[in-house]
Amino acid sequence: MVRPAPWSEVRDGMARRGVPDEGEGASPAPIFSGYRHRVTEADRAAWQAWADGRAQEAFRRGDEASRAGRFDEAVRWLDRAARMARDNPHVLLALALAQLGAGHWEDVLDTARRISRRWPSREALGLQALACSRMGDLDGALRAVALLLARFAPSAEMFPLAGDLAEAAGFPGWCGANNRGELLGAAPGPVRLRLSGPRGGVREVETLPAALPDGWQVARALDVTCAGRPLLGSPLDLAALRRSEGCVTPVAGGWEGWLWHPADPDFTPLLRIGGQSGEEQSGEEREIALSELAAGTPVDAPLARPRRFFLPSDALPPGPVSVTDIYSAPLPGSPLIPALGRLFDGARSRGLPPGFRPVRVGTRLGTPEIGDRATGWLVVIPAYRDLASLKPCLKRVLADRRDGVEVLVVDDATPEPALARFLDGLAAQGAITLVRHATNRGFPAAANAGLRRAAGRDVVLLNSDTLVPPGWLERLGAVLDRAPEIGTATPFSNDASILSYPSATSVNPVPDTLTARETDRLCAALADAALVDLPTANGFCMAIRGDCLAQTGLLREDLFGRGYGEENEFCLRAAALGWRHVAAPTLFVTHRGSASFGDQRKALMQRNMGVLNALHPGYDGLIRRFHRRDPLAGLRRRLDMARMKLRRGRRPVLAMILHDGGGGVARVVRERGAAFARQGWFVVTIRPDVDGCRVAAAEEDFPNLLFRLPTERDDLVAFLAGIGTRAVEWHHLVGHAPEIRRLHEWLGVPCDIFVHDYAAFCQRIALSGAEGRFCGEPDVAGCIACVRERGSYLGETIGVKALLRRSAREFAAARRVMAPSGDAVRRLQRHFPALSVETVPLEDDAARRVTRRAAGPGRRIGIVGGIGVEKGFDVVLELARDARVRDLPVEFVLIGHTPDDEALMATGRVWVTGEYRGDEIGRLIGGAELDFGLIPSICPETWCFALGDLWRAGVPAVVFDLGAQAERVRRTGLGWVVPPSLPAAMFNNLLLSL
Structure with missing residues (x-):
């Protein structure tokens, strides 16, 4: 399905202000995020449905x-669809093919590279090769084709x-291959074939195409030469x-699934089903050719063709059943356990074996059997792939090893010979205990191979893609020792689900060494923090008390296939016995994340979370309640506060206050902040939140600095004072809690005000009156009547006269008041005659x-930008309709978006590109x-960045005789100023005459 970015990524609330009433495609009513204004799930759903429809139609x-x-x-x-559904692979591939048909070779290459960066595929490489070839770039075409032939079935x-x-x-x-066993290509003479791997050998064939040599099904690579020279x-x-x-x-009723070979999507995959006992397969095997395309899989790759299957439970042999591809690689979820199938068939609990009887979350089945733990530690590190991550992981662990610490690595049948040799070397030196599996059995089995050797010791289950800091085991042990019923402890990490930092809800970058060390030092300072109980530990670095492990048992190898969710199930069993799972916030461990699961992580998550909820009903609710309470928020905030103070150094701090609507205000704050930073300031921003406000900084991500107002006002003031805030600069207070207006007073610092619109005296903000047009700035009585009839956009209850009095006081108390244009200055001084306002242009028009x-x-x-009513939506619609009725040779290209793109494009005279990023304009x-x-703005602008965007591209502009837009055109001569009251027919005639 073609879907746009989720609501959480939309930051254009102010631009969407003013939605036309007509048109089936009109967007939902605008929603402003801010203090005590919560965006509901219904709001999100309405917006998503509208956005989905636009993207799908495009x-x-x-x-x-x-x-x-x-x-x-x-x-x-398709370019419009790609803007609405950014990075959707299906849209991008369709766009690239259309660009190919149109002969836009450079665009084809750019789009195909965008696809390849995230979804390597033969289609994207083929498009790159073709585009490079047409543009005369032989080297680029060769690189793309060589990679395609080497790694994909052409x-x-x-x-x-x-x-x-x-x-x-x-x-x-040239040469290529496919999973039908065919060696494809062309050569002028006999071809020599050399297989690498355990069954390598040399063979010659007279010509191509030919059959692949025996043993290709287990070989790593095939060298293909002709007369001693390699083929392309x-x-x-x-x-x-x-x-x-x-x-x-x-x-x-059974087991459903899907299978495909991404490098050979046309190949009909073969599913191999057979009995299984331990590591050795037994019983009769059968193969099923899968031809039906699967829907609803988590595969995002363009032109993906996974095939579906369904295996009825009553058609399977008794006992565990292996399910593999034709090369005997087990599918995630194999083997099939009959008891698990009966659980999903709805079998009653007493009819299931003990390990498969559902236990609702919160049920107590016993008490902790607390005993004397054996001395020492066992560190268990399962390893499969990625030697580049394993080496530094073990280097850190071994460098910090104390007496009594055993480091045990489980080689789960790695396919990387270099990794196996590396582990052999460490084992020969006595640095590690090495356990090696003959076949790949998955993470739970590999972990259990180590856990079985605990012998009463405390254990850490550690991922091979982690980096631990000095003193890590001592800190984990200190947390385990804080209460006898603590069964597990998990540290903070950049990638640890509910224990992730800095953000617990979005993807964090992997920190570099210096950042990780700094974060760990800040974590170590949290030794005074109260214990925080968790619903589950996280297996990337999970410390387990020896007596908890002994009572709870091992991870469930029979349930979770290659892995994901096994530690959650372990923790739920332990919790049912009375053991606690707690955070270890005094430690930060770097985690690269999911190296062993690769591209199938989403499928594993979906599958295993279903199993987890079936065995432990209520698990999802447990996690949701934890997220809502977020008991770790206070600790994350302490870390952010300490990190920001450290990052600030000795620089003075400037706090810039703005709304959460994005647009021009955010751009000004960003650009002014950068200028202040160059002058030696540390700049923070303060935006509204439904519960208060959020403090952030451009230099780094600080997502946890949420202060609830009014209850945490003193904490906010103390923090800003503590980091050295020396001044406050207002940019916009719409959506903010009332306390923010006095923040500078409590800090005892000067306040500067940068005026972006007319919210100081106009409750409609943009001087919009009837039909959204310029109101003419009536007297107070006129403003009162306007607000009574049309409402206020300020998001607070305040009268017109009270607003004027408050604004006059705040302007008088400010150190500086700034506005970007002379027109804006004059309008402000018309309402506040004693006010001194500096003109601070936002761009260099000269x-x-x-x-x-x-x-x-x-x-x-x-036409550039987000065009709502005040920005001239109705003007554009009237012009387009007139051009259609009179069949005028006029076309409007709206580079941006509107509340009702479809109404404009239905005229046949307007094209709307869709949303754009700043670097694309x-x-x-x-x-x-x-x-x-x-x-087309029908109200006075205080600046108008869209005008500057046009001029930077060398394009003159027509503007109405209003506001800064007219002032700038008159001053520069880079366009035309026209009366704002022109009827559409006269306006079109004028445009045609220019």
Whole structure:
């Protein structure tokens, strides 16, 4: 499904102010996030449904145009869809194919590279090769084709290009392979084949194509040469070719799943089913060819073709049943355990074996059997892949090893010979205890191989992609010792689910060494923190008391396949026996995250969370309640506070207050903040939150500095004073708690005010009156009537006269009052005659130059930004409708978005590109081939960044005789100023005459 970014990523509330009433495509009523204004799930759902519909319609129209061969039209629609559903692989691939059809080679290359960076695929590489070839970039085309042939099964459409490139680059020929056992390619003579791996050997074939040599199913690679020279594509990565993705999940009546080979998506995968006993398979095996495409899988890759299957429980042999691909690689979820299947069939608890009887979360089945723990530690590190992560992990662990600490590594049949040799070397030196599996059994079994050797000792289960700091075991042990019923302790990490820091809800970057050490030192200072109980530990670094492990038992190998969720289930069993799971906030461990699970992590999570909830009903609710309470928030905030104080150093602090609506205000704050930083200030921002406010900084992420108001007002003031705040700069207070207006007073620092709009005297903020047009700034009585009729956007209850009195007091108390234009200054002084206001332009208009395209019979006119009612939505709609009725040669390109794009585009005279990022605007304006721009704002702007965007691209602009937009055009001469009251027909005539 084509979906846009989720609500949480939308930061355009102010731009969406003022939504037209007409049009089925109109967006939901605008929602302002702010103090005591909670965005509900219904709000989010309404917005998501509207956004989904827009993205889906754009994709449908683009796909339809592409199928009909109207590639330029298709590019427009699909580019729009790609802006609404950023990084959606299916949209990007469709866009690249449309660009290919239109002959836009540079765009094809750019889009294909975007796809490849996240979803390597033969289609994306093929598009790169074709685009490079058409642009004359032989090296680029060769690189793409060589990678495609080496790691993917080439489609027949690629054969001619591979042959042409091989000839142009002087290769004797080219080669590729597929999972049907075919060696594809072309060569002028006999070809020599050399397999690498345990069954390697040399064979010659007379010509290509040919059959792959015996043993290719287990070989790592195949060298293909002709007359001693490698063919283009050699060596072929057979391991990559064979790799499969899939999953098998218990459901009512049986087991469902999916399987495919990403490097060979056309290949019909074969599912192998057989009995299993321990590590050795037994019983009759059978194979099933999977032809039906699967829907609803977590596979995001473009043109992915996973196939589905369903295995009825009554058709399976008794006992555990293995499910593998044709190369005997087990699917996540294999083996199939009959008792687990009966659980999902709804069998009554007493009819199930003890280990499969559901135990509701919170049920107590016993008490902790607290005993004397054996001295010493056992550190268990399961290893499978990624030697580059394992080496530094073990280096840190071994460097900090004390007496009585055994480091045990379990090699779970690694496919990397270098990793196996590395572990052999450490074991030979006596540095580690090494346990090696003959076959890959998955994380739970590998972990258990170590846990079985605990012998009463406390144990740490440690991922091989972690980095521990000095003194880590002592700190974990200190937490375990704080209460006898503590069963597990888990530290903070950048990637640890509920124990993640700095953010517990979004992905954190992996910290560099210095940052990790600094964070760990700050964590170590939390020794006075009260214990925080957790619903579950996290297995990336889980310390387990020896007596808790002895009573609870091992991880469940039979339930969780290769892994994910096994430590949660262990913790739920331990909790049912009365053991506690607590945080170890005095320790920070770096975690690279999910190296062993690779691309199938989402499938594993979905499958295993279903199993976990079936065995322990109420688990999801337990986690939701923990997230709502967020008892670790206070500790994360302490860390953020300490980290910000450290980052600030000796610099004075400037606090900049703004709303949470993004747009121009956020841009000004960002740019002014950068300028202050260059002058030696440390700049923090304060934005509203439903419970109070959030403090942040541009230099680094500090997501936990939430202060609840009014209850934590003193904490906020103490923190800002403690980091050295020397001044406050107001930019916008809409959405803020009342306490923020007096923050500078409590801090005892000066306050500067930067005026962005007219909220100081206009409760509509933008001087909008009837039909959203400029109100003309009536007297107080007129303002009172306007607010009574149309309402206020301020988000607070205050009368017109009271607002004027409050603003006058605040302006008088400010050290400086600034506005970006002379027009804005004059309007402020009209309402506050005694006010002294500095004019602080936001851009250097004097440096701008524009050029006119050679005039033709028609006009293509550009409009930039988020265009709501005050920004001129109705003006554009009226112009477009008039142009359609009179069949005028006028086209409007709206680079941005509106509350009702569909109403505009239905006229056939407006194209709306969709949302854009700041770094894209110059390219979008330049690519639109505009005659000139139009700023349709029907209210006075205090600046207007859209005008500057047009001028930077060399495009002159038409503006109404209002506000800063008219002032700037008159001063620079870079456009035209027209009356704001022109009827649409006269306005179109004027535009055609320019």
